[in-house]
Amino acid sequence: MTRGSFFVAGSSTFVAERTFPIRFGSISSILRQKLADEFTASQAYFANRSSCKYRRAAYAVYWLPAFRSRDHTDTMVGMNEQSSPTPVPAPASGKAARRRTGKGDWIPDQPGAWAMALLPAIAGVVIAGSGVDTIWLLVAWIICYCVQFSAARWLKSRCSPRYLPPALVYAVALAIVGVPFLITHAGILRWAPLYIVLAAASMAAAWLRKERSLWGNAVAVIAASTMTVVIDSFTPRPQRACLKQAMPLGADTPTFLACNPNSMYAAVRDMPAIERLFDLQAWWPEGALPPGGLVATLLFAVTQFGSVLFVKTMIRERGKRGWLWASWIWHGALFATAMMLQAMALNPMHNLPTLPTLPTLLTLIAAAALLARAIALPLVARTRTIKPMIVGVTECFSSLLVFGCIIAVVM
Numbered sequence: 013m014t015r016g017s018f019f020v021a022g023s024s025t026f027v028a029e030r031t032f033p034i035r036f037g038s039i040s041s042i043l044r045q046k047l048a049d050e051f052t053a054s055q056a057y058f059a060n061r062s063s064c065k066y067r068r069a070a071y072a073v074y075w076l077p078a079f080r081s082r083d084h085t086d087t088m089v090g091m092n093e094q095s096s097p098t099p100v101p102a103p104a105s106g107k108a109a110r111r112r113t114g115k116g117d118w119i120p121d122q123p124g125a126w127a128m129a130l131l132p133a134i135a136g137v138v139i140a141g142s143g144v145d146t147i148w149l150l151v152a153w154i155i156c157y158c159v160q161f162s163a164a165r166w167l168k169s170r171c172s173p174r175y176l177p178p179a180l181v182y183a184v185a186l187a188i189v190g191v192p193f194l195i196t197h198a199g200i201l202r203w204a205p206l207y208i209v210l211a212a213a214s215m216a217a218a219w220l221r222k223e224r225s226l227w228g229n230a231v232a233v234i235a236a237s238t239m240t241v242v243i244d245s246f247t248p249r250p251q252r253a254c255l256k257q258a259m260p261l262g263a264d265t266p267t268f269l270a271c272n273p274n275s276m277y278a279a280v281r282d283m284p285a286i287e288r289l290f291d292l293q294a295w296w297p298e299g300a301l302p303p304g305g306l307v308a309t310l311l312f313a314v315t316q317f318g319s320v321l322f323v324k325t326m327i328r329e330r331g332k333r334g335w336l337w338a339s340w341i342w343h344g345a346l347f348a349t350a351m352m353l354q355a356m357a358l359n360p361m362h363n364l365p366t367l368p369t370l371p372t373l374l375t376l377i378a379a380a381a382l383l384a385r386a387i388a389l390p391l392v393a394r395t396r397t398i399k400p401m402i403v404g405v406t407e408c409f410s411s412l413l414v415f416g417c418i419i420a421v422v423m
Contacts (some may be wrong), residue, residue: 130324136243
């Protein structure tokens with residue numbers, strides 16, 4: 013018997029029995045039995061329905077004498093409640109519950125994270141110039157990011173076997189790419205203490221499941237932004253970095269003091285001699301901290317940290333005024349600093365170095381765009397839902413804008 017015929021038959025039997033109890037007695041007894049069985053089989057169906065027509069048919073069947081003799085009171089009461097789901101039996105062993113390693117476990121699927129991690133390193137290659145050393149470092153950094161991604165997920169899952177193969181494969185690939193560079197460019201060890209601390213902090217954040225916290229994001233921003241100056245220090249054109257401006261007393265125009273580019277590059281590339289291992293100047297020779305790379309690193313750091321605050325106001329901390337004000341204050345401070353630099357470029361002071369007009373103007377444009385984004389999108393999100401994918405795409409375009417402005421400023 014179908015559900016529609018069940019409703020019609022139930023109502024008809026109810027009316028017939030009340031109107032003609034003698035003539036329809038034998039027929040109604042058979043129908044009552046069938047309707048009672050059908051109602052028992054349809055308990056879950058009625059439990060999720062609350063309209064009047066379902067209730068009338070159900071109560072009509074319930075008040076039939078043959079059905080009322082059964083104990084279905086609990087069933088009728090349960091019609092107003094949500095049916096409890098059928099419990100799923102647990103697997104017999106732990107191996108059956110393990111998921112296999114999938115494609116998403118090998119490659120990070122967040123475009124915003126890719127942009128924030130790789131654009132500073134790419135900027136270092138553009139500023140320093142494409143060469144064997146700079147491209148080598150860029151490839152090594154991409155593998156480092158994959159190692160961090162897979163190892164962090166492995167630690168966050170409490171060493172689940174699902175995330176172990178990507179971590180091992182990327183670690184082996186990093187050793188294949190990085191060890192030869194370390195042997196031929198031992199001077200890269202000057203950055204080892206900083207990145208050891210950052211790697212330990214990143215893994216600790218993953219183990220504590222705090223990788224999305226403010227300090228966890230700050231660790232990622234510092235690690236990514238510093239790669240600009242790291243790659244720029246291994247420039248294949250050391251003669252450009254070797255030129256230094258000098259302002260003699262009484263002169264109106266700067267002059268350039270040249271140094272030996274080969275010796276400077278060798279000092280950056282090679283490890284200090286044994287007798288100078290504890291000499292700080294030997295570890296940080298001329299050219300290890302190029303000015304262009306330092307400026308780009310600083311700009312990437314402050315803008316990416318602002319992006320962290322903005323994304324939190326759109327996703328994880330959405331609707332919280334404290335985070336919203338923090339994002340607005342940070343971006344407002346960036347915009348105010350850019351305006352001050354532009355004013356200094358337009359009205360140079362005697363005791364301060366002259367700033368070029370075009371780079372400061374580009375910095376002002378980028379700061380204004382970031383401030384407008386940080387103010388407008390959270391206000392729009394109050395009235396309509398903005399998907400995280402839209403936020404990620406917006407951050408990709410913002411990162412590309414900042415990337416272009418930084419390249420124009422430094423170059």
